[in-house]
Amino acid sequence: MSTATESRVRIQKEDFSVTDEIEHMKKVSANIGGIVVFLGTGRESSKGETITKLHFEHYPQMAEKKLEELRQKAIKDFGIIDMSIVHRVGEIDIGENIVLIVACGEHRQEAFKACEWAISELKRTTPIWKRETTSKGDVWVSPTP
Amino acid sequence: MSTATESRVRIQKEDFSVTDEIEHMKKVSANIGGIVVFLGTGRESSKGETITKLHFEHYPQMAEKKLEELRQKAIKDFGIIDMSIVHRVGEIDIGENIVLIVACGEHRQEAFKACEWAISELKRTTPIWKRETTSKGDVWVSPTP
Amino acid sequence: MIKVKYFASLKTMAGKEEDRFDLGRETTVLKLSEAIGKTSPAIGEMVREKKVMVSVNQDVVLPDAVIHDGDEVALLPPFSGGAI
């Protein structure tokens, strides 16, 4: 069901397989010992409203460029072996995968730090926007920390 | 290839599928928004020695009991929705999966904290031992922080 | 010509995905916001009040940045990717 391609950062409509993404990263080095993964999924409620659907839009090219910058900074600043990032766009149902960050380190400490930094930096710097569909209609969402 | 059973903590010889474990956890609640996963894998080298094989042994029943205590404490102390833990025992090759912790939260912050705490607590409290096979023979490993 | 791209809520407000403006060889974000304001006053104002970020050729710029003929400008509402 997935298409873990050669590219370490991707924005795509299709779902991804967490297992495939991890197995792909494992091939990078035999010294990976700790892999920390963040998987963001579609929640059913937000600020008391029931959400029925999500829609993500991105600024093509700029979004990919920001993700690649983010990946390279994570590798350099935290000393991890590698990182991959996949973000979906288009319509996404509740419970479905939205975003995946895989941080691979020799040890776990740096992988945890890099992964947590990366998701918060992604939200801050990557031109992607979320629209929520609730019973009250469609709303473009303001950022959350 | 995996057998994601009903049990949230397991010690088993067989490999597991990260995707299956996550999908199993997603069914717990439609309010899961952030999932943080730690996956420990077999590294090729340790203190300069090349490792050819790993072997894990556990104290049956006590190890499972400790993992379940750990899971319940993580849920209570960090306010996450749920956690699952799988640890493999027996022979494990380089690059293979060893241990998986899946922490599911409404938000990512508590899931990161709970997952990082859980792996370090597992190492401290769960009766599991690692033996490394190198060119110099077999060595039972002393704990690492 | 300068190409201006609208995203998310701004696309809805503008009623279109992009616009083109001829403002000579060199202009500023402020002057561009006034040109946009002629058809979409609310958007022009949001740019001047820094409620949206502005990128030029896919790099976020400061409000006093210079824009050249042929540049791609985008108006970027606050980002909200990354799930929760």
Place this chain on the structure above:
Amino acid sequence: MIKVKYFASLKTMAGKEEDRFDLGRETTVLKLSEAIGKTSPAIGEMVREKKVMVSVNQDVVLPDAVIHDGDEVALLPPFSGGAI
């Protein structure tokens, strides 16, 4: 009878997975360590020097814990699970 289980390096040292000792209705970790020491002096010493943890019925206990007839005792070298 008290059942004593050896794990990891201790299993290698003892040359067996478990042992049984008859020490009456009630005994202590110290007395048990002396009984073990008769056939495996090094292990008895490790217990007394607290180089291994001791569990009784699968709960880690302090060195002055009382052990009852029928209990399952385990000698636990420092744990090293959890990959890295």
